[in-house]
Amino acid sequence: MTNVVLLRPEDNCDTTTRRTRLIRAFASERRQQGDVFWMKENAELLGMLASIGAALDAEMLEPLVAFHSKSRNMLRDFPQYYRFILSLCLDLEELGLPELYGAALCDEVARVGLEGMELSDLQRAEARRLLRRRAVGPLVGEGALGERLHNFITRSATFAIPNRKAAYELTHIVYYLSDYGRLDPSLPEKALLSLQFTGLLAFLDQDMDLLAEVCAALRFAGVAPARSWENSVAECHRASRIQADTHAPVQDDYHEWLVTGWAIHIAGRPLRPQHLSDGALRFKCRSRGQGALRPLAECLSDMGAQRSADWGHMRPHVLSYLGPDSHAVLLAAEQSGPHFEKFFEGFARARG
Structure with a gap:
C-alpha cells in the first residue's frame, strides 16, 4: 500500500504565507x-512538511537554496552529519527545488559506506530510509x-515501563518502516500494542511531545x-504561543509545537491559524502539569x-491515593481504549 496518510495540500494563501514565514x-x-543544531531543526521542519504533501515552490524555499547548492561540499567536509545533509537535500527536492543533488548524495553515501560509521540500529535504519528515497540499498526492514x-x-513489555529513549526509538522505527506514511509498515499486533503502551505512558505523564509522536506512528x-489522546495533542498545540524575541533562549519548545501540529494535520483535523510575527521566532508550549504517571508509580512503590x-x-487503592488532577x-487513560489492564500488568512490576 502507498500514500497511506498523505493529505491533499492546502491551496489557500494564508497557509502559504505562514509556511513561507516559518521556513524563513x-x-x-x-x-x-x-x-548541527540548525540542521536538526530544519530537517525536522522540512521532513514534516514533506510527509504531509505540503505544496511549496522554489520562492518559498529560497532561504535554503544556498544550502541545497552546497550540499555535496557539505557532505565531503562533514560526513559525520550525512543523515541531516541527506534529509535536508531530499526533502528540499521533494518540496519544490530541482532534483540536482539528491541522487548523487545517496550514491556517494552508499559508495563510501557511511552507514558503517553508525553503532545504533536506529541510525542505520534512518540511513537506509534516506537512501531508499533514491532507490539505493536495501529496504529498512530487510535482513x-x-x-x-x-x-x-x-x-x-519494554514499553509498559517509563523509558523515553526506547519510546522515541519505537516511534522513529515506525516512521522509517513506513517512510513517514508513504508505505504500509505492516506492523504485527505486538508492535501495535507497544505503541499503545507508549501512548498510555505519554498520556499519563501528559507528555504531549511524545504523545503526538505516538499518534502519528x-x-x-x-x-x-x-x-x-488526539484531543489532548490538539489542545496543547492550540495553547502554544509564538513570539518574535531575539533575547529569549533558542532552546525553546519548537519541537513540541511542530510535532503536535504535525499530528493534528495527519489526523485530518483543522489547524487554528497562528500569527507569526517578523523576527526570530520563539515557541512556548503550556506546562504539562503533574499528570498521573509519577503519583501512580509512587503509590505502587x-x-x-x-x-x-x-x-x-x-x-480502588490507586484512585484513593491520587489527587484530583492525577485522578x-x-x-481518562483507563477509558481511552482496551489496553489499560494489559499495560498495568507490566507497569506494576509485581512479583508472583
Missing part, C-alpha cells in the same frame, strides 16, 4: 545556518537489521489513536510487596 525563521533567524528492529518493537500504521498486577484489584488523568 528556521532557515535564517533562529540559528547559524549550517551548524539482519530489519529482524533486530522488529524484535525490538514487538517486545511490548499509529496513523502511519493504519490505526486511529484514542480520541482523548509505597505498597511494596502488597502491590498486584491485577488492575481490578489495585484500582482525572488516570481515569
Whole structure:
C-alpha cells in the first residue's frame, strides 16, 4: 500500500504565507545556518512538511537554496552529519527545488559506506530510509537489521515501563518502516500494542511531545489513536504561543509545537491559524502539569510487596491515593481504549 496518510495540500494563501514565514525563521533567524543544531531543526521542519504533501515552490524555499547548492561540499567536509545533509537535500527536492543533488548524495553515501560509521540500529535504519528515497540499498526492514528492529518493537513489555529513549526509538522505527506514511509498515499486533503502551505512558505523564509522536506512528500504521489522546495533542498545540524575541533562549519548545501540529494535520483535523510575527521566532508550549504517571508509580512503590498486577484489584487503592488532577488523568487513560489492564500488568512490576 502507498500514500497511506498523505493529505491533499492546502491551496489557500494564508497557509502559504505562514509556511513561507516559518521556513524563513528556521532557515535564517533562529540559528547559524549550517551548524548541527540548525540542521536538526530544519530537517525536522522540512521532513514534516514533506510527509504531509505540503505544496511549496522554489520562492518559498529560497532561504535554503544556498544550502541545497552546497550540499555535496557539505557532505565531503562533514560526513559525520550525512543523515541531516541527506534529509535536508531530499526533502528540499521533494518540496519544490530541482532534483540536482539528491541522487548523487545517496550514491556517494552508499559508495563510501557511511552507514558503517553508525553503532545504533536506529541510525542505520534512518540511513537506509534516506537512501531508499533514491532507490539505493536495501529496504529498512530487510535482513539482519530489519529482524533486530522488529524484535525490538514487538517486545511490548519494554514499553509498559517509563523509558523515553526506547519510546522515541519505537516511534522513529515506525516512521522509517513506513517512510513517514508513504508505505504500509505492516506492523504485527505486538508492535501495535507497544505503541499503545507508549501512548498510555505519554498520556499519563501528559507528555504531549511524545504523545503526538505516538499518534502519528499509529496513523502511519493504519490505526486511529484514542480520541482523548488526539484531543489532548490538539489542545496543547492550540495553547502554544509564538513570539518574535531575539533575547529569549533558542532552546525553546519548537519541537513540541511542530510535532503536535504535525499530528493534528495527519489526523485530518483543522489547524487554528497562528500569527507569526517578523523576527526570530520563539515557541512556548503550556506546562504539562503533574499528570498521573509519577503519583501512580509512587503509590505502587509505597505498597511494596502488597502491590498486584491485577488492575481490578489495585484500582480502588490507586484512585484513593491520587489527587484530583492525577485522578482525572488516570481515569481518562483507563477509558481511552482496551489496553489499560494489559499495560498495568507490566507497569506494576509485581512479583508472583
